[in-house]
Amino acid sequence: MMVRKFLFIIFLLIIVQSMAQQQYVISQYMFNGLVVNPAYAGIHESWSFTMMTRSQWSGIPGAPTTHTFSAHGPITRNKESSAGLIFVKDEFGAISFNNVFGVYTYRISFDRGQQHLSMGLQGGFSNFHVELSREDLIDPDDPALNSDYNSTFPNFGTGIYYSDKKFYAGLSVPFIVNNRLNQNEQDLSRQVRHYYLTGGGIFMLNHDIKYKPSFMVRYLDGAAPDIDITNSFLLKDIIWTGITYRWSNSIDFILEIQFTDNLRFGYSYGLITSELSQVSTGSHELVINYRIKKQHPKVNHPRRFR
Structure with missing residues (x-):
């Protein structure tokens, strides 16, 4: 009993530490930019609503699942100011993170409105929850497995985003404060600050086909x-x-x-190239985006970039 208890606690600490060091991973980052960069708000030139669900490492019990909802759009007539809302639910076994953040972005346009530089801020709350009392984890004879951890703490983030007709680039730190995940003084698990660098371009190959390379770098x-x-x-x-x-x-x-023009659907399948491929069939991600039809006829159609 004591050996099993010890191994479980060690396993739990490893999971908590790994989650603290790595934010949620998404494949379709180029179409769901607000969840990694608050300066992305308003980039669609109209109010936009995006839902995403991701099942990572399918086939492994307790593997990560992520659900996001974001909404953003301009709040001034000249579209210089935009606002948004982000909700993220990230689960890994008995551990879950819930994030709710509000976003404000200010955009500067130059070169006759062909180039844009946005600066964004987000602020809100994160909830960290470990549910050891779940039926599939509980041991009636072990009181250590009959308790839950729950903690809610504030955080904020910032980012910048540049775009023109052919290129875009962004740099962001979505969560700046390294909060302690558990208030127990003996538990040293903390959030770890992540930095995101994104960029890409679009090139016309012919009238019907356009090529878009892009990248994202996550660093901590x-x-x-x-x-x-x-x-x-x-x-x-x-x-x-x-x-x-x-x-x-x-x-x-x-x-x-x-x-x-209003509705878009996306799906991605991740084929694992690491040793996890021996126990997992891969990762699946679904994205649905709805945009309120823009009223300004001179704005370039945003679908090419985002």
């Missing part, structure tokens, strides 16, 4: 950076298809369909 202190490199193509401004290589981790196949 004390760990090697994670790098996503994506090559995708836009067919007739309706279908996105692409491949993402996540360094030493997975190859993701992405398909996005623009059903109407």
Whole structure:
């Protein structure tokens, strides 16, 4: 009994520490930018609503699942100021993070409105919960497995985002404060600050096909950076298809369909290239985006970039 209890506690601490050092991972970051950079708010030129669900490492009990909802859009007539809302639910076995953040972005336009530089701030609360009393974990004879941990703490983040007709780039720190996850003084698990660098471009190959390379780098202190490199193509401004290589981790196949000017659907499948492929069938991610139809006819259609 004591050996099993000891092993379980060690396993739990490893999970908590690993979650503290790595924020949620998403494959379709180029279509769900607000969850990694608050300066992304308002980039669609109209109010936009995005839902995403991700099942990582399918086939492994307790593997990570992530659900996000974001809404953002301009709040001034000249579209210089935008606001947004982010909700993220990230679960890993008996551990869950819930994040609720409000976003404000100010955008500067220059070169006759062809180039934009946005600066964003977000603030809100995160909830960290460990549910040891779940039926599939509980041992009636072990009081250590009959208690839960629950903690709520504030945080804030910031970012910048540049875009023009052919290129975009962003740099962000979504969670700046390294909060302690558990108020127990003997538990040293903390949030760890993450830095995100994104960028990409779009090039017209012919009238019907456009090529869009993009990348995302995730970095945190004390760990090697994670790098996503994506090559995708836009067919007739309706279908996105692409491949993402996540360094030493997975190859993701992405398909996005623009059903109407308002509605878009995306799916990605992650083929694991690490040793986890022996026990997992891969990762799945679904994204649905709805945008209120823009009223300004001179604005370039935003689907090419985001």
